[in-house]
Amino acid sequence: MRYAVIGTGAVGGYYGGLLARHGLDVHFLLHSDYIHVKKSGLVVESKDGDFVLPQVQAYSRPEDMPPCDVVIVALKTTQNAQLAAILPHVVKEKGIVVVLQNGLGLESDIARIVPHATILGGLCFLCSNKIGPGHIKHIDHGTIVLGEYAQEYRPCGITDNLELLSREFEQAGVLVKLSDNLGEARWRKLVWNVPFNGLSVVLDATTAQIMGCPATRSLARDIMIEVVTGANKCGYSVEEQYADDMLLRTEKMAVYKTSMKLDFERGMPLEIEKMYWRPVAEAESAGYVMTAVRTLALQLEYWDGRCAIES
Amino acid sequence: MRYAVIGTGAVGGYYGGLLARHGLDVHFLLHSDYIHVKKSGLVVESKDGDFVLPQVQAYSRPEDMPPCDVVIVALKTTQNAQLAAILPHVVKEKGIVVVLQNGLGLESDIARIVPHATILGGLCFLCSNKIGPGHIKHIDHGTIVLGEYAQEYRPCGITDNLELLSREFEQAGVLVKLSDNLGEARWRKLVWNVPFNGLSVVLDATTAQIMGCPATRSLARDIMIEVVTGANKCGYSVEEQYADDMLLRTEKMAVYKTSMKLDFERGMPLEIEKMYWRPVAEAESAGYVMTAVRTLALQLEYWDGRCAIES
Numbered sequence: 335m336r337y338a339v340i341g342t343g344a345v346g347g348y349y350g351g352l353l354a355r356h357g358l359d360v361h362f363l364l365h366s367d368y369i370h371v372k373k374s375g376l377v378v379e380s381k382d383g384d385f386v387l388p389q390v391q392a393y394s395r396p397e398d399m400p401p402c403d404v405v406i407v408a409l410k411t412t413q414n415a416q417l418a419a420i421l422p423h424v425v426k427e428k429g430i431v432v433v434l435q436n437g438l439g440l441e442s443d444i445a446r447i448v449p450h451a452t453i454l455g456g457l458c459f460l461c462s463n464k465i466g467p468g469h470i471k472h473i474d475h476g477t478i479v480l481g482e483y484a485q486e487y488r489p490c491g492i493t494d495n496l497e498l499l500s501r502e503f504e505q506a507g508v509l510v511k512l513s514d515n516l517g518e519a520r521w522r523k524l525v526w527n528v529p530f531n532g533l534s535v536v537l538d539a540t541t542a543q544i545m546g547c548p549a550t551r552s553l554a555r556d557i558m559i560e561v562v563t564g565a566n567k568c569g570y571s572v573e574e575q576y577a578d579d580m581l582l583r584t585e586k587m588a589v590y591k592t593s594m595k596l597d598f599e600r601g602m603p604l605e606i607e608k609m610y611w612r613p614v615a616e617a618e619s620a621g622y623v624m625t626a627v628r629t630l631a632l633q634l635e636y637w638d639g640r641c642a643i644e645s
Numbered sequence: 646m647r648y649a650v651i652g653t654g655a656v657g658g659y660y661g662g663l664l665a666r667h668g669l670d671v672h673f674l675l676h677s678d679y680i681h682v683k684k685s686g687l688v689v690e691s692k693d694g695d696f697v698l699p700q701v702q703a704y705s706r707p708e709d710m711p712p713c714d715v716v717i718v719a720l721k722t723t724q725n726a727q728l729a730a731i732l733p734h735v736v737k738e739k740g741i742v743v744v745l746q747n748g749l750g751l752e753s754d755i756a757r758i759v760p761h762a763t764i765l766g767g768l769c770f771l772c773s774n775k776i777g778p779g780h781i782k783h784i785d786h787g788t789i790v791l792g793e794y795a796q797e798y799r800p801c802g803i804t805d806n807l808e809l810l811s812r813e814f815e816q817a818g819v820l821v822k823l824s825d826n827l828g829e830a831r832w833r834k835l836v837w838n839v840p841f842n843g844l845s846v847v848l849d850a851t852t853a854q855i856m857g858c859p860a861t862r863s864l865a866r867d868i869m870i871e872v873v874t875g876a877n878k879c880g881y882s883v884e885e886q887y888a889d890d891m892l893l894r895t896e897k898m899a900v901y902k903t904s905m906k907l908d909f910e911r912g913m914p915l916e917i918e919k920m921y922w923r924p925v926a927e928a929e930s931a932g933y934v935m936t937a938v939r940t941l942a943l944q945l946e947y948w949d950g951r952c953a954i955e956s
Contacts, residue, residue, distance in 0.1 A: 536847065536944065537944065537947050537948075539947070547946070547947050548946075549943045549944075549946030549947055550943060550944070550946070550947045552943060553940060553943035553944065556936075556939075556940070556943075557940075625867075625936035625937050625940075626936050626937070626939075626940045628867070628937075629864060629867070629868075629936075629937045629940045629941070630940070632860040632861060632863060632864035632867075633847065633848065633860075633861070633864065635858070635859075635860030635861070636848050636850070636858050636860055636861045637848075
């Protein structure tokens, strides 16, 4: 099987790096790091053992890549408009696209671009940063929850494609959990991402600071419960207890800067559309207004610079 | 009539200064500025004409003040716990207390301290800053909306005391509008104060920046509508149009830093309790959850330093 990695950053560089180290045929699409990686390869510092791939198959243009059986999408969702120009070149006629991004509605967007592909969605429980060109630092965790997409996010069970990908990833050292309900898995991930990504930017805070203040800890929980309620209104089954479990787990976490906070500090666009507005819109279609989530999203729009620069 | 001003800052210094300039017998309670004002008096720079009061009756201890007919409370509400030790010394047996503060439940608190006094509430539509010890800069406006307090904020009409105070203030050059419904007047003031004070701190923004960004302009309106709805649930009559009128007026305002933003920049405690939690609690008693207001209040608690310092 031939692999492509679209977006070789903290996520794509880490997982793609593991697959390549395992000897799989992996083709990396890069943008700003292309020249560096073409010349010097990839470096992955990992708590599970550092490794270097001195030579990788690197590309700067999707037209130059061979058609691949498995295409891993690991761009920031703010760049997803590029996928329409990338995927048709890279995904084989009956290929598999694995979407390793956060938010909602990613697979349905991609299904419109490559309607004949199988589309899997993956939720990465990964602490990883890109700390330099072609240089990934894997801090902790790494499990992927993988589910298959069917039209309108109908649950479609544990498919052969899921089993196949799971085996490939696990052989390369990636823990995979399979989900028979991708939509629900995506909403569950949002239960943590929505409060902690947003609040970390708006409050200029680490997770420890958010949790250390009774007011913002309580606000984080309020927002989690709103997302849980949104999920349930949309027909998924997520318990309030799940929010409290996540809260407890966050309390025990080391001081952690969310990915949105890192993006913000680097002056990169924030993933507001897929992580906030899509869930808000889906919940509203189901008759539920997520007011606190909406409040946070509007504040994020301000910090995202689209506004702050104007005035 | 003998006047006392409790809190000689942007509000108390300005209105008290006007009364004293008009020749009224005004006694000023001061804290940090006492020695300066005792020695050098009060300076008011005003768009309506600067004036200096080289000598004012200044006090640092309420015990030293004479009993007064009219006591103007112009402290920050974060200092209201001091009123129990101040007012019994300063308010005559049948005196009048005029509460020139923002928020809810201020008069009912004071009624417990001086049960025999008449209590009036005043909403100041005033742009004024204290720019140095005993030095007030009056930027714009100055109208006071004045209403009388009756138990549980029952509307009690335009009373003789309101007429009396209105005449006294107007002779000194202060525009006064009388309200027959103090509770409603206080809620109306919150329609502007809640969004713009809170957002200016959380977003580190002027009113022009909040209004200049479509996202935060829309958020300000959402919050205004929540406050309007809260007021109506509590039995007052405030129209949505009132929010839109205020929004339009804010758009036409000069770049303006809210009082909460100024407090924040000076490291002073924020008026969250009276301006946010009381309205949230009153609305909740009436069965309405103001989620966006609550979200903003919890964020303000974080910035208020009670939390930010801990972690």
